[in-house]
Structures are given as C-alpha cells and as structure tokens.
Amino acid sequence: MIIDLKRVFVNEDSSLPIEYLLDMSTVDFSGVYPLKEPVRITGTVSGKASLVELNAEIIYKYEAPCDRCGTYTAKSHTVKINKPLAPSIEGEDSDSIIIVPDMKLDLDELVYSEVIMSLPMKHLCREDCKGLCPKCGKNLNEGACGCPEKEIDPRLSALAELLDD
Ligand SMILES: [Zn+2]
Numbered sequence: 001m002i003i004d005l006k007r008v009f010v011n012e013d014s015s016l017p018i019e020y021l022l023d024m025s026t027v028d029f030s031g032v033y034p035l036k037e038p039v040r041i042t043g044t045v046s047g048k049a050s051l052v053e054l055n056a057e058i059i060y061k062y063e064a065p066c067d068r069c070g071t072y073t074a075k076s077h078t079v080k081i082n083k084p085l086a087p088s089i090e091g092e093d094s095d096s097i098i099i100v101p102d103m104k105l106d107l108d109e110l111v112y113s114e115v116i117m118s119l120p121m122k123h124l125c126r127e128d129c130k131g132l133c134p135k136c137g138k139n140l141n142e143g144a145c146g147c148p149e150k151e152i153d154p155r156l157s158a159l160a161e162l163l164d165d
C-alpha cells in the first residue's frame with residue numbers, strides 16, 4: 001500500500017492513522033514459512049511544526065519448529081518504528097530518516113524490510129529447552145531418556161530448575 005502524505009506535509013498539526021494487514025506468508029526463512037498469519041501494522045503519521053513523523057507498531061507471529069527440539073512453536077514479536085519522514089535527504093544522516101519521494105510512503109516495502117531485519121535468530125519453544133538426545137532422539141523436555149553416556153551435569157539441571165520459574 002502506498003500512502004499519500006501530502007496532506008500531512010502541507011497542513012501543520014494533522015495526522016493520518018494507519019491500520020493495515022500485510023501478507024508475508026511467502027517469506028522463506030531458512031527453509032520454513034514462519035509468517036503464516038498476516039503482519040499487523042498500526043500507528044500514525046503526524047505533522048507538527050514542519051516535522052513529519054511515523055509512529056507505528058508492527059506485530060507478527062513467528063511460527064516455526066524449535067531450533068533445539070523441533071516442536072512447532074508460535075511466538076509474537078513487536079517492532080516499533082519511530083522515525084521522521086522527509087521527501088528528500090538534507091544531511092548525510094539518512095539512516096534515521098525515512099525518505100518518502102513525492103511525499104508518498106511505500107508501507108509494504110517499509111514493513112517488509114523492518115520485519116525481515118527483526119526475524120529472530122534464535123527460536124526456542126522455551127528459554128531452557130533441553131533439546132533432543134543426540135543418541136536416541138528423545139525430546140528431553142519430556143524427561144530423561146536413559147541413555148548411559150552424556151549425563152546431564154547436576155549443576156546444570158539445578159540451574160535449569162531455577163530458570164523454570
Ligand atoms: Zn524446544
């Protein structure tokens with residue numbers, strides 16, 4: 001979706017609400033399609049004393065197998081955007097400004113890149129996921145498997161219990 005922001009740039013003290021869903025279900029991230037549900041964007045573009053700003057929140061649900069044990073897990077992530085908008089760059093500092101040529105904001109492109117950059121590098125069913133036994137493949141979150149080698153260090157399991165709370 002392209003948003004025409006001329007009204008906000010021309011009139012001071014005006015704002016434009018944004019409420020929008022973007023389909024990103026075709027995004028392939030290391031072999032899975034984690035964004036099955038549409039990505040939700042809410043926020044406003046507001047102008048005040050010749051400064052036009054975008055304040056928005058992107059919420060997406062990331063669904064993929066746990067990195068350690070493979071259990072299918074869904075987690076919600078939020079990206080906050082709080083950036084000034086300008087039709088062209090005036091200084092060199094273009095990273096903190098969103099450029100909107102012809103006062104038009106390409107929301108799809110913006111949301112797309114913000115979400116891609118924020119995709120989790122680590123996706124676990126729970127922080128202390130014990131993973132699978134490398135020998136028998138049992139999911140160790142469901143209990144020990146009884147394989148003789150590679151006993152869990154008692155100090156580590158005590159720590160895991162602490163972290164469980
Ligand atoms: Zn797991």
Ligand SMILES: [Zn+2]
Nearest residue numbers: 133136145147
């Ligand atoms: Zn085992």
